[in-house]
Amino acid sequence: MKPVYVRPKSLKPTPFHYCPGCGHSIVHRLVCELIDEMDMRGKIICVPPAGCAVLAYNYFDIDVCESAHGRGCAIATGFKRARPDKIIFTYQGDGDMAAIGTAETLHAANRGERITSIFINNAVYGMTGGQMAPTTMLGQKTSTSPYGRRSEIEGYPLKITDLIATLPGAAYVTRTSLANPAKIRETKKSIKKAFEVQIAGLGYSLVEVLSPCPTNWKVTPKESFAYLENIMEKEYPIGVMKDITTQKG
Amino acid sequence: MDKKVLMKGTDAIGEAAIRAGCTCYFGYPITPQNEIPEYMSRRMEQVGGVFLQGESEIASINMVLGAAATGMRAMTSSSSPGISLKQEGLSFLAALELPAVIVNINRGGPGLGNIAPSQGDYYQATRGGGHGDYRMPVIAPASVQELYDLTMHSFDIADLYRTPVMILGDGMMGQIMEPIYLHDRPEVELPPKDYILDGAEGRPSRIVKSLILDPAEMEEHNWKLKRKYDLLTSRIPQWEEYLTDDAKLTIIAYGTAARIAKGAVNRVRSEGLKVGLIRPITLWPFPDEAIRNAAKKTKLFLAFEMSTGQMVDDVRLALEGSVPCEFYGRPGGIVPAPQEIARIIERFWLQREL
Ligand SMILES: Cc1ncc(C[n+]2csc(CCOP(=O)(O)OP(=O)(O)O)c2C)c(N)n1
Ligand code: SF4
Ligand SMILES: [Mg+2]
Numbered sequence: 184m185k186p187v188y189v190r191p192k193s194l195k196p197t198p199f200h201y202c203p204g205c206g207h208s209i210v211h212r213l214v215c216e217l218i219d220e221m222d223m224r225g226k227i228i229c230v231p232p233a234g235c236a237v238l239a240y241n242y243f244d245i246d247v248c249e250s251a252h253g254r255g256c257a258i259a260t261g262f263k264r265a266r267p268d269k270i271i272f273t274y275q276g277d278g279d280m281a282a283i284g285t286a287e288t289l290h291a292a293n294r295g296e297r298i299t300s301i302f303i304n305n306a307v308y309g310m311t312g313g314q315m316a317p318t319t320m321l322g323q324k325t326s327t328s329p330y331g332r333r334s335e336i337e338g339y340p341l342k343i344t345d346l347i348a349t350l351p352g353a354a355y356v357t358r359t360s361l362a363n364p365a366k367i368r369e370t371k372k373s374i375k376k377a378f379e380v381q382i383a384g385l386g387y388s389l390v391e392v393l394s395p396c397p398t399n400w401k402v403t404p405k406e407s408f409a410y411l412e413n414i415m416e417k418e419y420p421i422g423v424m425k426d427i428t429t430q431k432g
Numbered sequence: 433m434d435k436k437v438l439m440k441g442t443d444a445i446g447e448a449a450i451r452a453g454c455t456c457y458f459g460y461p462i463t464p465q466n467e468i469p470e471y472m473s474r475r476m477e478q479v480g481g482v483f484l485q486g487e488s489e490i491a492s493i494n495m496v497l498g499a500a501a502t503g504m505r506a507m508t509s510s511s512s513p514g515i516s517l518k519q520e521g522l523s524f525l526a527a528l529e530l531p532a533v534i535v536n537i538n539r540g541g542p543g544l545g546n547i548a549p550s551q552g553d554y555y556q557a558t559r560g561g562g563h564g565d566y567r568m569p570v571i572a573p574a575s576v577q578e579l580y581d582l583t584m585h586s587f588d589i590a591d592l593y594r595t596p597v598m599i600l601g602d603g604m605m606g607q608i609m610e611p612i613y614l615h616d617r618p619e620v621e622l623p624p625k626d627y628i629l630d631g632a633e634g635r636p637s638r639i640v641k642s643l644i645l646d647p648a649e650m651e652e653h654n655w656k657l658k659r660k661y662d663l664l665t666s667r668i669p670q671w672e673e674y675l676t677d678d679a680k681l682t683i684i685a686y687g688t689a690a691r692i693a694k695g696a697v698n699r700v701r702s703e704g705l706k707v708g709l710i711r712p713i714t715l716w717p718f719p720d721e722a723i724r725n726a727a728k729k730t731k732l733f734l735a736f737e738m739s740t741g742q743m744v745d746d747v748r749l750a751l752e753g754s755v756p757c758e759f760y761g762r763p764g765g766i767v768p769a770p771q772e773i774a775r776i777i778e779r780f781w782l783q784r785e786l
Contacts (some may be wrong), residue, residue, distance in 0.1 A: 393698020
């Protein structure tokens with residue numbers, strides 16, 4: 184009998200510590216499927232964040248280098264410059280990527296570093312207990328915006344992916360969502376494309392994944408998918424923002 | 433055959449790094465050390481290495497971290513305010529046990545301070561300005577030749593002990609020009625780099641990490657690091673002694689201050705005062721042994737620093753109260769002449785009736 188669903192080889196047989204319904208588990212699996220399918224295990228290096236995915240090395244059976252909060256793209260730059268023959272990706276949360284690590288991220292993208300960033304946007308600081316993130320939406324209540332995010336006080340949701348799409352160094356920039364199985368499949372395709380763009384040496388590639396954090400959104404896993412689709416995707420429209428492989432001229 | 437060339441301090445650091453096999457340099461401009469990234473931007477291209485100007489010191493030290501994790505010899509350089517920004521990275525390099533060389537061309541501070549030579553970063557360098565229970569070798573050259581030789585040596589220490597190593601200079605060290613020998617890289621047997629990340633081809637995957645959530649395991653890691661620091665303390669202290677054999681008064685000074693002090697020693701010696709100099713070359717580990725040995729013969733120590741007094745604490749710790757230690761300092765970027773230090777020596781000589 185042909186198995187239809189197996190654990191990817193590069194995903195360790197360790198139970199995830201993520202909360203039930205967490206998007207990190209889904210994206211971890213997608214990444215590991217791609218590492219197997221694209222035969223990258225022997226040449227890929229991951230730089231995970233400080234954030235809920237700090238323990239990604241417990242699951243990814245590939246070489247992994249920890250990063251200080253937000254410094255992923257600088258570390259990945261060091262890797263890639265030293266070993267241009269390797270495939271390097273950062274895996275980062277919204278706080279990591281768009282608050283403390285904004286400078287490292289924007290400049291790596293602007294230099295056109297041949298690296299890939301997988302950016303898990305769950306609109307909160309998951310790891311530290313659900314505080315406000317740069318991506319927290321207006322009106323959204325978090326443990327440090329208990330009255331809902333107000334633009335006069337906390338400013339606006341930062342769309343770092345849109346910013347990066349304007350940079351000439353960025354070759355492939357897209358936003359996807361985990362709201363349903365079709366969108367999850369689309370996410371996998373996007374991550375695949377991002378790796379291909381890196382391997383082709385075209386520039387920086389970024390996949391923002393709108394991802395549920397039921398624990399800190401204080402909803403059930405099932406409700407979190409509706410929240411993703413009906414609320415987050417309104418603020419953060421999904422779709423390709425830049426793809427130099429399809430641009431003319 | 434080695435031949436002498438006239439070289440500026442900052443260039444000597446850069447050339448030594450290149451000849452020591454450093455293939456990755458990352459840095460951010462700040463005076464008075466801009467000549468290092470400028471030199472490296474020219475030379476790395478010629479030798480096929482990597483030069484990249486980071487967007488900040490934080491980014492630069494993390495680029496160094498990434499390159500070091502691939503097994504390449506990597507370095508960065510900066511000056512005081514920039515070194516403050518590198519502290520996070522230094523703590524991580526120490527925790528991850530990754531080798532790297534960091535140059536601090538110390539300027540006047542705190543704050544923006546000024547761009548004149550200073551030794552105000554001694555505490556930050558030797559106590560670890562980064563968080564956590566770590567130590568870092570700190571090396572203080574006092575001539576362009578030493579900047580060259582000790583930069584090469586620093587890369588070996590970094591690889592031998594898997595630790596970041598800091599070269600602590602000051603604006604004067606960086607700017608002076610002296611004739612030096614461009615020695616070849618010393619032959620040192622280095623341990624294999626079995627920790628590097630280069631893709632898990634045909635081997636189990638590797639993790640470079642410092643997160644250790646279990647306190648018992650973290651304690652073990654701390655003790656493991658401590659054993660390494662003890663080894664460094666027993667092996668690498670380095671210092672120079674000048675006319676200490678019969679000295680009744682011994683000056684302790686490092687870097688530029690030591691050169692000034694040497695001039696002062698020569699002056700007062702010509703007047704018959706038996707004064708000597710101990711120049712710590714490693715600031716961490718501090719050459720306690722040299723100080724303790726000198727304490728058997730000398731009656732008074734005088735620590736001289738271009739700061740309000742930082743290294744003097746280490747001298748007093750080494751002495752454990754056995755012999756008094758006076759202090760004289762000129763902070764803020766003032767570089768006193770040897771005459772001034774000679775006068776200070778004479779004053780203490782008379783006061784203490786040596
Ligand atoms: C310098 C520093 N500041 C703060 C922290 C604490 N911290 C760890 S993760 C995190 C935020 C995580 O949020 P995000 O990046 O959105 O990732 P998530 O957990 O939501 O996936 C913070 C503030 C830290 N580790 N280091
Ligand atoms: S807190 Fe949120 S992001 Fe973190 S593991 Fe739980 S669901 Fe996932
Ligand atoms: Mg988050």
